[in-house]
Amino acid sequence: MMRVLEISPIFKTPYVHSHVWYFFHNQRARLVTMNFQLRFIAVALSIFSNASFAMQAGSYYYVISEQCKAVGLSDEQHTKLTPDVMLFEVTPAGISDYAVTMNTAALTDYTEQGQQLLSAWENEQVYTVGQAANPAHSYHDFLLQKETLSYTQLARTLNLFSQAQSARGHFFKQLLKIDADSARFKAVTRVRLFDEGYQNRLFLKQYVSEYFLLDENNKPRQPAVITVNHRAALTNDLHRPGQPWFSSTQQGACGERPSF
16 A cells, blocks of 8 residues: 655644745855856956956057067167157957057058058957967957958959059969859958067057958868958068168067157
């Protein structure tokens, strides 16, 4: 014969019932509080981590250096040898984010429409920060553009950039190698700044547009079929070939924020 397990009458009393309810309610409240505390700690750590990679907002002008390291020039020599060119501007965006504005007007061999296009991409930029190989250094990435282009759209875009015959010839040769009827491309434009640990200085490492051919699954193939180095176009004329500091700008350029 089956026996039915009955709850003891003592657990049915209002006194015990209220204490059981209080116990479980209190435990639930503790869990909610702990969850809130953990989330708060995670947010605080995130803000603290980003703060450790903070940049100084302002306009950054080209300065002669060895990847932002001082080269021992006197103030008079700096004034005489350094072109007065603003490279980029950094502005705060939210609690721990930044936005970059490139000096597209200094891209003198680009068309006006090309300069405007690059500036327009800055309106939807995405910022990320990370630690460089040297733990004391950090890098700051700004994704300006990420979209899919047809062959015709890519050709039109390239026509807006450098008007130098060498650049146009290179782009034209690369386009001729591609099947124009079905080709589609993933276009990615980004800026990368390095903080090398020198006060009020940031190193402009990359300002580039890359175009990756998409495969049959719409996945970008590596490497990029065409790369437009806007950073080189921005900095190549800072010093003429053969001048002492020309070679120092071939891998990037240092921007300095005036202290006044």
